[in-house]
Amino acid sequence: MQRVSEQAILPRFRNLSGGEIIEKAEDDLVTIADREAETMLAEGLAQIDPSLTIVGEEAAHADPSVLEYLSGDCWIIDPIDGTHNFAHGRAPFGILLARAAGGIARSGWIYDCVSGRFCSAHRGGGAFVEGQRAVSRPTGETPPVAAISVIFLDPARREQVAEHIAPHYRTVETPRCAAEQYPRLALGQNDVSFFERTLAWDHAAGALWLEEACGRIARPDGSAYRVDEWDRPGLIGAASPALWDELAELYAKLD
Numbered sequence: 001m002q003r004v005s006e007q008a009i010l011p012r013f014r015n016l017s018g019g020e021i022i023e024k025a026e027d028d029l030v031t032i033a034d035r036e037a038e039t040m041l042a043e044g045l046a047q048i049d050p051s052l053t054i055v056g057e058e059a060a061h062a063d064p065s066v067l068e069y070l071s072g073d074c075w076i077i078d079p080i081d082g083t084h085n086f087a088h089g090r091a092p093f094g095i096l097l098a099r100a101a102g103g104i105a106r107s108g109w110i111y112d113c114v115s116g117r118f119c120s121a122h123r124g125g126g127a128f129v130e131g132q133r134a135v136s137r138p139t140g141e142t143p144p145v146a147a148i149s150v151i152f153l154d155p156a157r158r159e160q161v162a163e164h165i166a167p168h169y170r171t172v173e174t175p176r177c178a179a180e181q182y183p184r185l186a187l188g189q190n191d192v193s194f195f196e197r198t199l200a201w202d203h204a205a206g207a208l209w210l211e212e213a214c215g216r217i218a219r220p221d222g223s224a225y226r227v228d229e230w231d232r233p234g235l236i237g238a239a240s241p242a243l244w245d246e247l248a249e250l251y252a253k254l255d
Contacts, residue, residue, distance in 0.1 A: 001095045001111040001118070004044075008037040009080060009113050014089040021087045024061060029087045034058055037079035041097065045075045052099065057201040070200055070228040073101045078201035080113075082177030091115075094179030098204035103228035108205030110179050119183060119209055127186070127213035136186035136215035138239040141170060144191035146247070147181060149174040152196040157254065164253040168246075182206030185237050186213040192247045194220075195235040200227040203235065210237055216244040220251045 012020070012033040020032040038056045045054060053069040056077040060066040070076070075097065080086050082093030091114045099107040110119040119134070121127040127134040139145050146169035150158045174181055174193065184190040186209075195203065204227045207217040217225055217237045225235060236251060238244035 001041075001097065001109065002116070004037050004040045004079075005095060005111065005113040008040055009033050009086075009093075009095075013086065013113075016087065029083050030058060030061070031080070031083060031087055033086070034080045034083055037095070038077055041077050041079060041095070042075075045077070045097075049075075055200065057199075060201075067200075067230060070100065070230060071103050075099055076105075076200050076204045076227060078179075078205075081179040081202065082175070084176050092175050092177045092180040094177065096179055096201060096205045098200075098208065098227070100200075100204060100227045103226045104224075105204040105208040105227055108208040110182065110205050110209060112179060117183070121205075121209040121212040123208060123212070125212070127209045127211075129183070129187075134186055134209075134213045136210065136213040136239045137188045138191050138243060139188055141191070143169050144243060144246075145169065145189070146171050147174045147184065147190045147193040148172075149176070149195075151176075160254045165247070165250045168250060178202045178206050182210050182237065185210055185239050186215050188239075190239070191243050192236070192238045194237070194247065194251065196233050198225070198230065198232060198235045200230045203227075207235070207237070215239050216241045218244065218248075220248055222248070 022030050038058045042054045053074045055069050055074050078096035081096045086093040095111040097109045098105045107122045119129050148171050207225045210217045220234045
């Protein structure tokens with residue numbers, strides 16, 4: 001991950017031409033660095049374990065049938081998480097990798113390209129930052145800190161969030177980067193957050209890492225997050241089970 005960051009990503013940070021940034025969909029960008037990084041990561045992972053199929057964000061965009069592999073044994077790649085930030089010349093952005101089996105993330109890795117922070121987790125084996133065990137801790141603030149993004153919500157949903165959820169928290173903007181948002185939930189910066197889109201490459205590594213750090217991540221109805229339910233909306237993350245319960249109760253009031 002460090003090598004890919006140094007060779008394919010950082011040399012183009014604040015150094016992209018207009019033709020090297022493409023809008024895949026509204027507010028959804030891809031750059032030449034995303035594509036080159038995904039190719040390099042896929043090649044490296046194939047050498048580590050060629051028996052696993054590879055599900056990369058850009059490969060899946062080009063061929064949606066790739067998503068079918070999420071139910072089996074696979075690597076999941078987000079070559080640049082936070083592409084919107086990267087394309088606009090600002091941090092944070094990072095690389096997300098996960099290994100999944102049977103629709104469940106088994107291992108996950110989060111690399112911050114600018115700071116070099118490296119987070120890892122293995123199911124049942126704990127979460128780590130720079131090799132040191134990570135144990136989730138709330139901010140201790142009253143009211144708790146909620147990172148809420150309304151980018152992917154329709155206007156009616158935004159009004160409901162403003163009415164039913166926002167008044168109970170000190171709200172802050174999300175960093176538009178799951179590789180940064182998940183660590184914030186465990187490292188005493190944010191208490192809760194919720195995600196409307198739950199694409200596997202955005203959440204597989206971070207959700208596992210938060211869970212192994214003794215925070216809580218689950219669907220609003222309490223069911224576990226699965227990487228092969230990529231088109232199912234709604235995911236709540238929290239620094240503790242109690243904080244999760246509080247937000248889930250409020251979330252249930254949304255239509």
